[in-house]
Amino acid sequence: MTAWSTAPAGPGAPPLLTEQAADIEQIWDAFFYIALGVGALVVALLAWVILRYRHRDDVLPRQRHAHIPLEIGYTVVPLLIVVGLFAVTFGSVRAIDELGDDTDLVVEVTGFQWQWQFEYPESGLTVVGDETTDPELVLPAGATVRFEMTSLDVIHSFWIPAFRFKRDVIPGIVTRFEVDVTDATGTFPEAGVCAEFCGLDHHKMGFGVRVVTADEFETWAAQEAGR
Ligand SMILES: [Cu+2]
Structure with missing residues (x-):
């Protein structure tokens, strides 16, 4: 497991390999900067209270029972933030959950x-990893791929950080998602x-991803099928 395989978005994060990843990265950024702003506000208010009301004499600062506008404000503003973040997250997850009619490739x-096994039912191919060798997930660039x-x-949990998306893999259930692979190729x-x-060897469940052109994918599939 390399450092970046678990790294969040930001400097050093892996390249975006799907069209949807860019949207998700924007949401991550929104979460990050909003959290940063909320954190900074809390620290600033704490610092102000600590300094302004530090113990100087035995006189209590002016006591106040309620401040309705302030209470409404600090209820409504966080609520709006949470609802807004929920809405954008819901939208982006739905974009990945929605299975279209124009799927180019299914990978089981x-x-x-x-370890992992990747099956390409249309070409009758199976790629499987073992104790010593990580499997490689080969994808055609520009394709709509359903997992x-x-x-x-x-x-x-199937996690490709370059997709900025992960999903649980559960016995007895088939989970699905669909992404559009970008045009960039690479290993x-x-x-x-x-x-x-x-379990014990959880950390050994790594795998490689190789994005190739559509032609290269056909060649690869034919080669693998002939083995
Ligand atoms: Cu596992």
Whole structure:
């Protein structure tokens, strides 16, 4: 597991590999800067109270029972922030949950203790990792890819930080999501991990991601099928 495979968005974060990742990154940024602002306000108010009302004599500062506008303000403003963040998050998750009619490729992901298997049903291909070798998830650039995921044993979580998205992989249930892979090609070793602690060798559930052109994908699939 490389440092960046669990790093949040920001400097050093992996490149965005899906169209949806850019939206999600914006939401992460919004959360970050709003949290920073709220944190700064709290620290500033604390510092002001500590300094302004520090113990100087035994006279209490002026006591006040209620301040209605202030109380309404500090209830309504956080509520608006939470509702706003919920709304944008809901929108972006729905964009990934919505399965369109123009899927180019289906990848069936199976998590198990302690590796991953990627199946490409249309080409009859199976890529599976083992103790010593991480599997590589090969994706065609520019394609709309649907992931259909399940687990053979316990709950895992399929996490490609470059997607800025992860989803639980649950035994007995198929979870799905769909993303549009960007046009950039490249090889990203250790780009994926399991993000749900699933036992002793949980940390060994890494996998690589390789994004190739549509033609290269066909060639790869034909080669693998011929093996
Ligand atoms: Cu796992």
